[in-house]
Amino acid sequence: MKEPILRIANLSKKFGGVKAVDGISFDLEAKGSLGIIGPNGSGKTTLVNLITGFVKPDSGTVFFRGKEITGFMPYRIVNFGIARTFQMVRPLYKLPAFKNLIVPLYSPRVKKFRGGKYGERDEVAVDLLEEVGFERDSLVPYKVASILPHGYLKRLELARCLAVRPDLIILDELFSGMSLSEVASTLPIIEKIKEEGKTLIMIEHRLRELFRIVDRLLVLNFGKKIGDGSPQEMKNNEEVRKAYLGTEVV
Amino acid sequence: MVSYRRERIDRGIKARCNGIFALSSYREMLYLLLPRAIPVVFLLIFPLLEGVVGLYWEKVLVITCIIAFLSLSWDLLASVGLVSLGQGLFFGIGAYFVAFLDNSLGWSPLFTIPLASLTGAFFCAVLLSPIVRLRGIYFAMISLALPLLFARIIEATGILGGTEGLTGLSSLPNAWIELYMPIIGLIVCLFGFRRLINTDYGVVLQGIRDSDRTVMAGGINIYWYKIQVVFISALAGTFIGAFSTHYYQFVGMSAFAIDLSILPLTAAILGGAGTFAGATLGAFILIPMSEIFRAFGTLRVVFNCIILLVFIVALPEGIFHYIQRKYHQFERVVTVGMKK
Numbered sequence: 351m352k353e354p355i356l357r358i359a360n361l362s363k364k365f366g367g368v369k370a371v372d373g374i375s376f377d378l379e380a381k382g383s384l385g386i387i388g389p390n391g392s393g394k395t396t397l398v399n400l401i402t403g404f405v406k407p408d409s410g411t412v413f414f415r416g417k418e419i420t421g422f423m424p425y426r427i428v429n430f431g432i433a434r435t436f437q438m439v440r441p442l443y444k445l446p447a448f449k450n451l452i453v454p455l456y457s458p459r460v461k462k463f464r465g466g467k468y469g470e471r472d473e474v475a476v477d478l479l480e481e482v483g484f485e486r487d488s489l490v491p492y493k494v495a496s497i498l499p500h501g502y503l504k505r506l507e508l509a510r511c512l513a514v515r516p517d518l519i520i521l522d523e524l525f526s527g528m529s530l531s532e533v534a535s536t537l538p539i540i541e542k543i544k545e546e547g548k549t550l551i552m553i554e555h556r557l558r559e560l561f562r563i564v565d566r567l568l569v570l571n572f573g574k575k576i577g578d579g580s581p582q583e584m585k586n587n588e589e590v591r592k593a594y595l596g597t598e599v600v
Numbered sequence: 601m602v603s604y605r606r607e608r609i610d611r612g613i614k615a616r617c618n619g620i621f622a623l624s625s626y627r628e629m630l631y632l633l634l635p636r637a638i639p640v641v642f643l644l645i646f647p648l649l650e651g652v653v654g655l656y657w658e659k660v661l662v663i664t665c666i667i668a669f670l671s672l673s674w675d676l677l678a679s680v681g682l683v684s685l686g687q688g689l690f691f692g693i694g695a696y697f698v699a700f701l702d703n704s705l706g707w708s709p710l711f712t713i714p715l716a717s718l719t720g721a722f723f724c725a726v727l728l729s730p731i732v733r734l735r736g737i738y739f740a741m742i743s744l745a746l747p748l749l750f751a752r753i754i755e756a757t758g759i760l761g762g763t764e765g766l767t768g769l770s771s772l773p774n775a776w777i778e779l780y781m782p783i784i785g786l787i788v789c790l791f792g793f794r795r796l797i798n799t800d801y802g803v804v805l806q807g808i809r810d811s812d813r814t815v816m817a818g819g820i821n822i823y824w825y826k827i828q829v830v831f832i833s834a835l836a837g838t839f840i841g842a843f844s845t846h847y848y849q850f851v852g853m854s855a856f857a858i859d860l861s862i863l864p865l866t867a868a869i870l871g872g873a874g875t876f877a878g879a880t881l882g883a884f885i886l887i888p889m890s891e892i893f894r895a896f897g898t899l900r901v902v903f904n905c906i907i908l909l910v911f912i913v914a915l916p917e918g919i920f921h922y923i924q925r926k927y928h929q930f931e932r933v934v935t936v937g938m939k940k
Contacts, residue, residue, distance in 0.1 A: 404813070428819035436817070442810040445803065452803040457819030471800055514819050 353416055355380040355549050356518060361400055361410030370396040372573035373410070380517075383550040385560045385581070388570035389594050394553045395437055397570070398520050402434045403427045414518070429459040433516035435507035437523045437553075441495040447484060447506055448491045451475035454513035463515055475513070482509045483535055501532040508539070518549040525556045533559060557595075569594060605936045608929045635927065639880075640787055647779040658779060660891050662847065665782035666691075668883035669840035670864035671871075672789055675879040676833040678868070679797060680826055681735060681809040686743035688860035690837020691844075692750055694720040695855040698842035699766045709772055709846040713781075713839065720838035725831040732826035735812070744861070751856040765852025772846050781843055786880070789836050793876045796832075805829060863887075870911055872918020881920050 354377035363371045371393045378384055386394050399405035401412055403424040412420045419427055433454075442450050454460065455471045464474065479491040482505040495503065504524060511519050521540070525533050533556065540563055544550055554560040560581075567584045569577035571593040577584050584590050611631075650658055670687045677684050698716035701707065731742050755763055772778045796802050804825060807815045812822050845851045863886065864879075871882025889907065893900030915922050 402817075404816075423821070424813075424816040425819050425821045428817060434817060436814075440811045440814045440817075442807045442814060444810055445806060449803050450807075452800050453807045453815050453820060454818035456800055456804050459819050468800065510814070510818060 354378055354413075355382075355415055356401070357411075357413040358401070359411045359413070361397070361412065362408050363396055363400055363405060364408055365396075369573045371400060371407075374570070374573075374575050375410075376568060376575070376578060378518075378549060378551070380549055381547050382566060383544055383552070383564040385564035385567045386551065386553045386570065387555070387557070387560070387567060387584075387594060391572075392570040392594075393573040394570055395522055396573075398434060398522050398551070398553065401427075402432060402520065425457070428454075428514055428516075429457060431459070431515075431517035432520065433511035433514050433518070434520040435504075435511055435522050435524055437526065439500065439503040439507055441498075441503050441506055443496040444494065446492050446494050447498060447502070448472060448475040448479055450495055450506060451478055451509060451513045454510050457514055459514055478509045478513055479506070481512070482506075482539055483532075484509075501528045504528055505532075505536060508536070512543070516548065518551065519543060520551045520553075522553050523555065524552070525554060525559060537562065603936050604933050606931050607934045608925070608931055610929055643783045643787060647776070647783065660888060662779065662782055664883055664887040665786050666840050666844055667860075667863050667867055667887050668786055668880045669782070669789060669836050670860060671867040671879040671883050672786075672793055672876055673833045673836040674864045675868050675873055675876050676793055676797075676829060676836070678873055679802075679809055680805045680829045681812070682732065682743075682826065682830070683736065683740050684743040684861075685740045685865065686745070686747045686861045687837060687864045688747040688856050688858065689743065689750065690720070690724055690834045691841035691860050692747055692856035693724055693834075694838025694841025695845040695851045696754075696760055697723070697838065698845045699769055699851040700760065702769050702846070703766060706770075709770055710777075713842045713846065716842040717835055717839040720842070721831050721834035724834035724838065725827050728830045728834075729823075729827050732823055732830060747856040747858075747861060751853045754853055754856075761852070763853060765850055765854075767850050769845060769849045769851070771849050778847055782840065785839060785843070790876055790880050793836075797876070866908065870908065870919060872920035872922075875918075875920055875924075878918045878920030882918070885919070 356378040358377075359375050361371055361374045362369070374393075374397060376384075386397065388394050396405060400407045400410075403419070403422050403426070406421050410420070411418055414427075414430055414432060417430070419430060419432075422430075441447075442453070452471050452475060455475060461467070464470065476486060476491045480486050484490040484502065484505070490498070490502065495506065498506070504527065508521070508524060511521075524536070524540075528536065537559060540550070540552075544563065550564070552560060552564060565580065567577065567579065567581050568575060569584055569587075569590045576593060577587050577590040579587070585595065646653070646661055647658060670691060673690060674684055674687050694716055697720040698709075698712050701712040701716055702709070705712070727746075728743075731739060734742065754760055760766060772781070797805065804815065804820055807818075807820075808822050808825060815822050841855060845855075864883070867882035867886045868879040869882070870886060871880065872878030886904075890900055890904050893903045896903065911919065
């Protein structure tokens with residue numbers, strides 16, 4: 351078997367007495383796409399926080415490309431090539447949208463790519479924003495983040511991820527709070543990211559869209575892995591249905 | 601139901617586009633140039649007017665520059681989200697470092713001032729590096745305690761002159777340097793900081809102020825950046841501390857006094873934080889104002905407080921932001937809603 355790009359082994363985290371993530375292990379192959387689903391409070395976001403270093407695990411290990419990154423600071427992990435969006439948008443509110451992207455473009459990782467050098471960051475930032483649907487002609491990329499609608503801020507999060515040229519992108523409920531038309535216009539962007547050969551992890555409650563993109567599903571409940579397999583298998587899995595999908599046919 | 605609302609419209613001057621200045625007339629050039637040139641020219645010719653304004657106001661100018669320096673330093677720290685209540689720390693460290701160098705080496709102040717500024721700022725950056733992880737009130741509390749801590753160390757151990765201070769330090773070569781060193785330093789510092797904050801590096805700093813987690817998710821080591829900013833900010837403080845030691849030829853525990861922490865902060869809030877020009881303007885209002893009220897004796901503190909209160913309640917954004925808005929925007933009254 352090929353060396354997996356991401357290897358999670360026995361990862362656990364307790365908040366007080368609650369086991370938010372309880373001994374989760376999985377491997378993810380390069381260029382694969384993994385969806386993580388589960389009911390509210392099942393530990394999906396905590397799992398992402400553990401992988402990206404925003405929360406330190408109590409036990410367990412995270413390997414990225416064969417290198418252990420457990421408990422590293424978030425900025426180091428980003429520079430290894432793992433980028434994530436936040437479920438709750440956290441833009442830099444006082445800055446214009448394109449200036450929000452100057453920050454990731456300034457990171458050590460991007461220095462060696464186009465857009466990491468002095469003088470070309472603004473241009474690359476606006477190009478990136480246009481890619482995720484900020485209309486340049488109506489000057490949306492130049493507007494201050496605090497006045498942008500929520501759907502734009504979600505896509506700004508996506509653009510911030512793309513700016514660091516990651517190998518693994520983790521999207522934490524990107525579609526939540528987006529209108530149907532915004533979801534429809536964002537889907538092709540994500541499909542394109544996948545086609546470009548980037549590895550993708552998506553946490554999502556919009557299953558129809560999720561099933562279109564991912565070819566593997568991980569189902570969590572109370573911090574434990576209760577299912578791992580193709581979307582079709584998971585649909586038919588009795589335990590998964592009971593915990594999350596419901597007994598009616600999806 | 602007809603209601604009225606004030607509408608603000610930007611003045612239609614496209615000043616800069618991708619680094620190219622596109623100005624079409626002298627009027628437009630002056631429009632941009634004058635707000636910058638007038639204060640600079642004023643500062644540069646003020647020392648020449650000793651016959652007109654008198655020696656007293658020249659001295660006031662130096663004190664004003666000292667506070668303006670510290671409030672610039674405060675504003676830079678605040679722009680990465682570090683709200684400091686102890687700007688006097690930088691001043692005191694610079695003051696004592698230069699006094700120590702002068703006492704032990706006896707070199708010219710023109711050499712020891714830059715040397716003490718750099719080593720002092722480095723010392724401050726190392727000293728504060730463990731606490732840049734703190735935010736908001738926690739950083740503020742520790743920054744308030746640090747200058748007091750140093751004052752007590754000097755008092756208790758009696759090093760560096762103890763409570764008496766160090767006297768008889770060498771003076772600056774001549775009166776012109778005494779006046780022009782803080783003035784030119786202030787102009788360089790003000791425009792330097794304003795430029796710094798608008799570079800990509802400065803954008804990262806502003807990002808850290810807005811949300812440190814987002815900046816971390818962008819792959820930036822925020823603690824290292826904060827330490828760098830502490831160094832730059834401390835450099836402004838230690839420089840002016842070192843200057844004032846040679847200016848007064850004396851350094852004592854008053855270099856860590858609480859005034860030097862509170863006045864710059866007040867000046868920055870009064871003038872408007874976040875623009876550097878506001879912090880400078882605040883100092884140039886606050887200090888001369890309190891000198892004018894000196895005739896009233898102790899009552900001047902009361903007047904100061906009242907004026908501060910009025911300004912902060914009426915103009916919470918700061919004087920500079922208000923002036924800037926009036927200068928760059930038209931206002932007109934428009935009707936909102938249906939007419940009968």
